[in-house]
Amino acid sequence: xxxxxxxxxxxxxxxxxxxxxxxxxxxxxxxxxxxxxxxxxxxxxxxxxxxxxxxxxxxxxxxxxxxxxxxxxxxxxxxxxxxxxxxxxxxxxxxxxxxxxxxxxxxxxxxxxxxx
Numbered sequence: 001x002x003x004x005x006x007x008x009x010x011x012x013x014x015x016x017x018x019x020x021x022x023x024x025x026x027x028x029x030x031x032x033x034x035x036x037x038x039x040x041x042x043x044x045x046x047x048x049x050x051x052x053x054x055x056x057x058x059x060x061x062x063x064x065x066x067x068x069x070x071x072x073x074x075x076x077x078x079x080x081x082x083x084x085x086x087x088x089x090x091x092x093x094x095x096x097x098x099x100x101x102x103x104x105x106x107x108x109x110x111x112x113x114x115x116x
Contacts (some may be wrong), residue, residue: 024058030116032060038069038109044099051086051096059091060115067093071109075102090115 015028024034034056044050056064067088073079079100086094093113097106 032115034058034060034113034115036111038071038106038111040108041071041097041106043103043105044097046099046101046103048099048103049083049096050099051094053092053094054111055092056090056113060113061090062116063090064088064093064113064115066114067095067111068113069095069109069111071097071106073099074104074107079104 012028023036024032026032036057038052038054041052042050054069067085069082071079071081073081080098083096083098086096088094
């Protein structure tokens with residue numbers, strides 16, 4: 001928005017619906033954006049793959065259409081992170097995490113999901 005168009009900015013901000021305590025925002029067109037953190041994950045073997053699951057604090061009314069997660073490995077080397085989505089529903093996702101040559105765990109992660 002141009003800086004002089006404060007009315008348009010106010011109208012847009014007033015059209016958003018924030019859901020307190022669940023890290024969620026609903027856009028005027030009904031799109032819902034959610035975000036959060038993961039806890040520590042179990043140690044993944046050298047060159048291993050693990051499947052992890054995440055339940056959304058509050059399910060999407062219809063479907064989750066997009067999910068992304070940035071994971072923080074315990075070590076800074078040989079880690080590939082999230083490699084594929086195994087399943088995706090309105091209430092959560094399962095995804096695979098791939099490790100490199102050194103066995104290690106994941107200390108935490110940050111996720112982002114979009115749906116309706």
